Amino acid sequence: MFLSTYENKLDKKGRVSVPASFRSYLSNLGYNGVICYPSFNNQCIESWSQDRIEKISNAIDSLNPFEEKKDYFATSILSESINLQFDSEGRMLLTSKLLKHAKIKNRILFVGQGKNFPNLGTSSF
Numbered sequence: 001m002f003l004s005t006y007e008n009k010l011d012k013k014g015r016v017s018v019p020a021s022f023r024s025y026l027s028n029l030g031y032n033g034v035i036c037y038p039s040f041n042n043q044c045i046e047s048w049s050q051d052r053i054e055k056i057s058n059a060i061d062s063l064n065p066f067e068e069k070k071d072y073f074a075t076s077i078l079s080e081s082i083n084l085q086f087d088s089e090g091r092m093l094l095t096s097k098l099l100k101h102a103k104i105k106n107r108i109l110f111v112g113q114g115k116n117f118p119n120l121g122t123s124s125f
Contacts (some may be wrong), residue, residue, distance in 0.1 A: 019111070020090065045119040
């Protein structure tokens with residue numbers, strides 16, 4: 001589970017160190033990365049484990065194939081998702097599209113919310 005809040009600095013290449021407790025949780029699930037997508041509810045990047053995004057995909061698949069909301073959910077989440085792997089130092093490289101969406105310039109706030117963690121830009125320094 002993703003718990004607590006952490007603030008880390010974004011380097012010049014767009015990499016950020018993911019909190020050790022978050023990486024440990026993901027590692028215990030068998031993952032060395034996260035699925036990220038631009039939130040459509042907030043100005044942030046949503047980050048989820050692979051199994052969580054698979055559950056969302058299954059839920060989308062269970063919707064009536066002729067309902068408009070099925071396409072909306074699939075397009076809003078799945079088409080915008082990207083699999084980001086951690087490097088040997090526990091960092092992930094964020095795309096310019098994700099950074100722009102969340103208006104992240106130099107610092108990122110990792111907010112643990114149980115099954116996911118939004119990444120928000122901060123101006124704390």
